[in-house]
Amino acid sequence: MMYSTILCEGTADQILISYYLQKNLGYKHIHNKEYKKLPLVNVKNSKSEWYKDLGDNKLLILDVSGNDFSQGLYSLFKYNKSVEQTEMFRRICVITDNDDPSAAKRIEQLENQLNAITEKVFPLEQASWNNIEIKSGFGEIVTISLLFLLQPVDEYGNIETFILNMQAAKDSNDKLVIDKAKTYIKKVKEVCNKKYLKSRGETNKGELSAFFAAVSPQRIFSPINELLRDIDWENYTEYNSQYKLLNDINKDITMNNC
Structure with missing residues (x-):
């Protein structure tokens, strides 16, 4: 069993992503009463929805209500550094609207934030799973895989x-x-x-x-x-092939080709 998360900008994006994952990967929504058994990630003004697949892998879709993902990422890495490897979020995906020329620069902002959090330099490649190493709360060196997606990829929009x-x-x-x-x-x-x-x-x-x-x-x-x-x-994947990368969201880190 593995924990993963997807950060997105709003409710509509959250619905889109969940529908795609349910149709293509068999994810099911987890009822709110089960949330107390799951990792607690506190992010101001965010909305959380949990899902699980047939292998009982858990996925958190986090709507951060905007295109500033800094607080969400900070909270996720803070959580990861406080728990053992089996309880960490091993795959983290950020999906943002390609709605203005500055959107592409958000990956640079993510790089800078990750560098500050991990005290290492991690150049990120867009539309690809990027592996980085961090320490768990028990001192284990653990590989975390990150994905950054713009939607739509070929034009400005949302x-x-x-x-x-x-x-x-x-x-x-x-x-x-x-x-x-x-x-x-x-x-x-x-x-x-x-x-x-x-x-x-x-x-x-x-x-x-x-x-x-x-x-x-x-x-x-x-x-x-x-x-x-x-x-x-x-x-959907005929129009935005990037979403095919989400098919790896529940796979062990060693199974991707980063």
């Missing part, structure tokens, strides 16, 4: 971008509507002189809302988790 791309690739009529929705939102921004939809993230949400308002008006007020669960996630 989970709304992903949903639109999925729908456009699946249905040619949807693609026409999506193109019109993007044009409409662009004109709204121009006419209103940036009074509305000021950030890239707000623009992407506006495009998604405009699309659903046209093709399925009754769903425009549906919670994001309902929209996510209704999409054909089984084809």
Whole structure:
């Protein structure tokens, strides 16, 4: 049995990741009443959800409510340094939106933080499992594997971008509507002189809302988790091959090719 964790930016990302892992790796959600038996990682303003696979490997998905993962990583490594090897989080993954030019620099921030925590220099490679060594609470030298993923990988965007791309690739009529929705939102921004939809993230949400308002008006007020669960996630890796790396989240460190 092994503990792993995935840090993400928000609730929608948490739902996306959990659905992918449930569909592809057989993970099941752990009921809240079982949480007291699991490692406690305290991170301010975060939301925790626990899952387990068929081999009883445990996975914590930690929504840190933003793109600052520093407190989450600090808490995880602090915990790891206080327990024995069998209780440590052996695989740690950070998934962040590729929503602005600074997103790619977050891996540098993670490197700097890891260097400060471990007092060693660990250059991290994006979209690859990176092995580092730390001491457990009992003085054991233990290998921890870290993964840093940007989504989507080939363009600036976020989970709304992903949903639109999925729908456009699946249905040619949807693609026409999506193109019109993007044009409409662009004109709204121009006419209103940036009074509305000021950030890239707000623009992407506006495009998604405009699309659903046209093709399925009754769903425009549906919670994001309902929209996510209704999409054909089984084809996700065709559009973002990075997610295939999550298939190693429950594997022993010696089984990857770092």
